[in-house]
Amino acid sequence: MNKDTSVTRWIREITIPTALISYTYRATQKKFSKELARYHIGWGHFIILMILSDKEGQSQDGIAQSRGFDKTMIAKSVAKLEEMGLVRRENDPGDRRIKRLSLTKAGRALCPELKHIGFGIYSDLVKGFSDEESARMIEYLRRVAMNASDL
């Protein structure tokens, strides 16, 4: 392993949670970019596919809003996924302003592989955590995220 010791030294010394969150975010993004390159998608596309694999028919703006994403960014990512034949976008029959998203057959077929990648990165992040520690960390992160939604 060619680990840069200046990084590990910094991590050991820093006591500011925002800095650690930001570092982890960037390192995770980098790893996702590398893993997803062969599918010609980025992290934003990955997230949309995962959200739809969990529940289809969600509205495009609803997805953006509930997770604090920029609506224009989500719209652009969805347009690319549509172009790639992975996602279908349809107007809601009751309210034509609402766009409902679903996966195509190809999109659905891709999801297990993508989930595997996501789960692999997640497992790597909590390496060395006991089940109890892992559960407690998620509880803490959830409380921090809830506070962040009040910022």
Added chain:
Amino acid sequence: MNKDTSVTRWIREITIPTALISYTYRATQKKFSKELARYHIGWGHFIILMILSDKEGQSQDGIAQSRGFDKTMIAKSVAKLEEMGLVRRENDPGDRRIKRLSLTKAGRALCPELKHIGFGIYSDLVKGFSDEESARMIEYLRRVAMNASDL
């Protein structure tokens, strides 16, 4: 408070740490952008100023490397801070390829205000955490960041 309940519902249900980290990162960035707008700087500039207020004379590439930042991004941010008269960049007398950074008088004068902003956001994020919980969360985040550096 005009809190979007779809956000809080999502946070309560999600069990994926990467999603919570990414949400917290985005919400924090948004808050920083708002707070820093009046200084005409962004989050990246803020970080560089905070790093230098902690220790002057650090090298530009060293700062990038130890925190996993993109070197070009740091170079651009430093150039802007130099232009604004907040940071000074000098070649290392021993090795002219190394750029050493220090704060100008104006940069040093700005730091207490910026620290106050950073500390305010940090305090908001850990609202409701006891000292013990706060310390444990930082320990967990440090372990996660260490794992992230291995990705």
